[in-house]
Amino acid sequence: MTRAFNFSAGPAALPEEVLRQAQAEMLEWNGVGASIVEISHRSADFMAVAAQAEADLRTLVGIPDDYAVLFLGGGATTQQALVPLNFASPGQRVDYVVTGHWGKTAVRQAKPYVDVNIAADGGAGGFRDIPPVSQWRLSRDAAYVHVTANETIHGIEFRDMPDVGNVPLVADFSSSIASEPIDVSRYGVIYAGAQKNLGPVGIAVVIIRRDLLERAGQPRADIFDYRSHAARDSMLNTPPTWNWYMAGLMFKWMLAQGGVEAFAKLSQAKSALVYDAIDGSGGFYRNDVAAAVRSRMNIPFFLASEELDARFVSEAKKAGLLALKGHKAVGGIRASLYNAVPLEAAQALVAFMADFQKRNG
Numbered sequence: 001m002t003r004a005f006n007f008s009a010g011p012a013a014l015p016e017e018v019l020r021q022a023q024a025e026m027l028e029w030n031g032v033g034a035s036i037v038e039i040s041h042r043s044a045d046f047m048a049v050a051a052q053a054e055a056d057l058r059t060l061v062g063i064p065d066d067y068a069v070l071f072l073g074g075g076a077t078t079q080q081a082l083v084p085l086n087f088a089s090p091g092q093r094v095d096y097v098v099t100g101h102w103g104k105t106a107v108r109q110a111k112p113y114v115d116v117n118i119a120a121d122g123g124a125g126g127f128r129d130i131p132p133v134s135q136w137r138l139s140r141d142a143a144y145v146h147v148t149a150n151e152t153i154h155g156i157e158f159r160d161m162p163d164v165g166n167v168p169l170v171a172d173f174s175s176s177i178a179s180e181p182i183d184v185s186r187y188g189v190i191y192a193g194a195q196k197n198l199g200p201v202g203i204a205v206v207i208i209r210r211d212l213l214e215r216a217g218q219p220r221a222d223i224f225d226y227r228s229h230a231a232r233d234s235m236l237n238t239p240p241t242w243n244w245y246m247a248g249l250m251f252k253w254m255l256a257q258g259g260v261e262a263f264a265k266l267s268q269a270k271s272a273l274v275y276d277a278i279d280g281s282g283g284f285y286r287n288d289v290a291a292a293v294r295s296r297m298n299i300p301f302f303l304a305s306e307e308l309d310a311r312f313v314s315e316a317k318k319a320g321l322l323a324l325k326g327h328k329a330v331g332g333i334r335a336s337l338y339n340a341v342p343l344e345a346a347q348a349l350v351a352f353m354a355d356f357q358k359r360n361g
């Protein structure tokens, strides 16, 4: 068996230790005589796994007690629709800062329910930079301000999250949660699909300042109501139990690796290797994102032609470097460097980049 270096943007690489533990426990878990995927979510055995995962995520991310933590099916896009349903009244003004593809998606999910003000939009500049906060047209009466902490496709990341005053800040942290310390108390809501940094696809984490759960929001079914999920510890209906368990294994693994401080150092080191390789290539490789907002997690880059991009991706795959094809919205190459991607993967990538340039430059 050969496990290649996996640069997938999501579903993404998982640590071998986590996969091995899941494999070892697949047929019979924790002495219960069945797999964890075969037992009730309401069993004491599973409830303990769920509670431990929440406790470990609180430790890992530093989530204060006055925040609820939900584990929900439906991924990040579903949260983009639930946020306006839960935190803004019908037609109420909300502010969105659009810094790439996922910001646009968030706007699309909110529009049926609320009056979306695009406070800033990096689209005119081709999403190469984050518009300076001095130029944001924030509304005085917005129900919340929505930002995308890391734009997975365009490779743009807020390095310093701006202060938006008393309006609750709602942040999509799908592709950068747990990759560095963040001050949760600065946010009203943080949400993240698991399949980038937290485990397999199929579950999302939603972190909500509890006072926001008192907001009336829009008329909505129970199942779309964060309050109802919070009141039932995310077991209003059957939660994605296997994904919750796997995310729990990831949390334990990340804590054992040294937590978010360790991953901040690691992601800094990995991304610096790749950006240095791009910037030092004399233009053979190109990344157009402003240096101050370059993502540590997802690095899109381009060669001189689509034909060369395609050759790079296919030769890289043969060399054991997987999933480097860029998202179809932007093309080119994309290297995703989530927490489970080791430093050796980034080293192998830059070695391959140098070799490929020598042969094709």
Ligand SMILES: *Cc1c(COP(=O)(O)O)cnc(C)c1O
Pocket: 010, 074, 075, 076, 077, 078, 102, 148, 150, 151, 152, 172, 173, 174, 175, 193, 194, 196
């Ligand atoms: C992947 C991603 C999403 C979409 O997640 P789904 O789970 O597929 O809905 C949303 N936002 C960001 C920043 C992402 O990286």
